[in-house]
Amino acid sequence: MQPVEELSAKFRARGLRVTAQREAIFAALYGDESHPTVEALFDRVRADVPAISLKTVYQTVHDLDALGEVQLLDLGTGSVRVDPNVDDAHHHLVCTVCGRVRDLPISFDGLQLPARYRRGFTVDHAQVIFRGRCVSCSD
Numbered sequence: 001m002q003p004v005e006e007l008s009a010k011f012r013a014r015g016l017r018v019t020a021q022r023e024a025i026f027a028a029l030y031g032d033e034s035h036p037t038v039e040a041l042f043d044r045v046r047a048d049v050p051a052i053s054l055k056t057v058y059q060t061v062h063d064l065d066a067l068g069e070v071q072l073l074d075l076g077t078g079s080v081r082v083d084p085n086v087d088d089a090h091h092h093l094v095c096t097v098c099g100r101v102r103d104l105p106i107s108f109d110g111l112q113l114p115a116r117y118r119r120g121f122t123v124d125h126a127q128v129i130f131r132g133r134c135v136s137c138s139d
Contacts, residue, residue, distance in 0.1 A: 001030055001069050001084035016063055021045070021052045025060045029070065029084045035092075035101035037079035075101060075129055091128040097137035104130065 002010070004026040008018045024045045029036075036044070042057040061082050064070040073081040075092060077099050083092075090103040106128075113123060 001064075001086065003030060007064070007069060010067060010069070011063070014067065019056075021049055021056050022060050024049045024052070025057060029064075029082060032084055033103065035073065035081045035083050037077075037081055039079060041082060073101075077101075091130070093130045093132070093134075095134040095137055096131050097133050100134050100136075102134075104128075 001007070004023055007026045008023060011018050011022065025041065028041060028045050038058055038061055039054070041061070042052070042054050045057065046052050061070060061072060061080075064082075065072045068086060069084070071083040071086055073083050073092070075081055075094050077094065081101060083103075085103055088103070088105055089107065090105045093102045093104050094100075108126075108128065111126070112118070113121070
């Protein structure tokens with residue numbers, strides 16, 4: 001994900017408003033590898049910007065997703081997760097105990113759908129989710 005200044009410029013270029021709340025969201029996501037839920041991101045930003053609304057956070061992450069700056073993930077954990085790592089092809093590790101999500105930079109070159117499923121269907125994107133216990137929860 002790009003730094004705050006670059007995201008602000010990109011939003012303005014697309015005719016999107018740039019507010020202090022949006023810049024706080026940009027800053028909170030920059031360099032974040034934790035894949036926060038939208039609600040966790042809201043709580044984090046609200047500590048510095050008490051007037052922010054959950055709706056503003058949802059709208060901003062959807063705008064970021066539309067611009068290709070984040071990927072919104074439904075990993076089956078009950079909440080939408082925000083992944084600011086859109087530069088590197090990767091999959092995800094999800095801890096079934098604590099819910100922690102980590103990037104997994106692995107490639108599955110040559111993986112294809114069986115022929116009977118390829119007819120009439122074009123794959124645009126594939127995501128593999130590995131579920132298990134992280135090192136903290138394995139003890």
